[in-house]
Amino acid sequence: MKRKLLGVIDATTYHDDLEDLLTHRSLAALPFAGRYRLIDFVLSNMVNSGIRSVAIFPKMQYRSLMDHLGSGKNWDLNRKRDGLFFFPSPIVDNDDNRIGSFDHFAANIDFFYRSTQEYSIIANSYTVFNTNFRSLLEWHIQSGCDITEIHHKDGHSMEMYLVKTSLLIKLIETRDVTGYSCMKDVVNDLHSLYTICHYDYSGYTMMIDSIQNYFSTSMNLLQSNVWKQLFLKEQPIYTKVKDEPPTKYVKGSSVQNAMIANGCIINGTVENSIVSRGVKIGKGTVIKNCIIMQKCQIEDNCYLDSVILDKDVKVEAGTHLTGSARSPFVIRKGTKQGALMNS
Structure with missing residues (x-):
């Protein structure tokens, strides 16, 4: 072969x-x-x-x-x-x-x-x-x-x-x-x-x-x-290996039905979402039905539902972002999203 x-x-x-x-x-x-x-x-x-x-x-x-x-x-x-x-x-x-x-x-x-x-x-x-x-x-x-x-x-x-x-x-x-x-x-x-x-x-x-x-x-x-x-044991999907510490789940955080990669710090709530490496989620923040890519920072008291954050996005405290399954809210790589921008 x-x-x-x-x-x-x-x-x-x-x-x-x-x-x-x-x-x-x-x-x-x-x-x-x-x-x-x-x-x-x-x-x-x-x-x-x-x-x-x-x-x-x-x-x-x-x-x-x-x-x-x-x-x-x-x-x-x-x-x-x-x-x-x-x-x-x-x-x-x-x-x-x-x-x-x-x-x-x-x-x-x-x-x-x-x-x-x-x-x-x-x-x-x-x-x-x-x-x-x-x-x-x-x-x-x-x-x-x-x-x-x-x-x-x-x-x-x-x-x-x-x-x-x-x-x-x-x-x-x-x-x-x-x-x-x-x-x-x-x-x-x-x-x-x-x-x-x-x-x-x-x-x-x-x-x-x-x-x-x-x-x-x-x-x-x-x-x-x-x-x-x-994802089959006998036929694994390979990818680039990165050495990062395990994800830290801070006391009071909540995660349900989610995929969380290494190197994250979770203070808030994550439900039905996919979170990539090195993401920080603030206290009081709720993430539902979202795709959060690498090294994003989501500050305190945010609410995100049906959102795609590309890499290195910063979401400022108090921001509310809502999309839908048919039309998810997409934030481009490296941008900043604030509460005033969304008002």
Whole structure:
């Protein structure tokens, strides 16, 4: 398996509806579940499938993504042979959301020429799921497919494709002749010369493409049946490890049905919420149905319901912020929110 599958992650996608959370980062680097980033899921799936060579193709705002992944050590991808590779796009057009752009691949064609893996799995970076690609590869080979597109059980494409590396190279090299610009063009061509197959994946899957979708998916993690489908002991989701002290729960604080990461100080009440590392919640403050990202400070006597605070946000004492499940209140990274601003 180590020599059979090459991992290719397209991290170029930008969704306008997530703009408030993507001003300083790529979608792949969007924080999720308190201590992860969205890319952690597909990358961990690849590593758990025995893939030892993974190429990341980002486009814009990828500094935080590179900082998060580093050398790939936390995914056991910091190796002398193969490992983790970054290939930023030379194309600045931000309106192109095609997964697996052949122009982007062509700018780094030498990587594919040097690869020794017989097959390539091309995947997006924003799907929350947990699978092992070994079963997909076996099914693909037994079915005699040229290209396999992964579908969810509802019939929708998951924008992930399995193809022989040699065929991928051919598609890249002949893109100007065939008119194929990406993998989607190939699989959607009714007159394609290739055998196109659809593989149905029945496990839990969510593709994060909007604020509402991000919020609801995050809240669903607080249900044990959903959590158990995503975080499997035999197939762990890896992420960047940070050494921080345990969270301190001050006397009088109250926490119910919440995910609290390390390094926090909780003085108030937290219910049905996800709180990331290093967050400080003041005395008398109530947090309900919220996503609080890293190093936010929420002072005393605040009330937050259905709110998303991006990293490093400061909420001043006495502030009341209320959104809804369909339209959560979003505060951008590094800003200050006060009671007077909200009045």
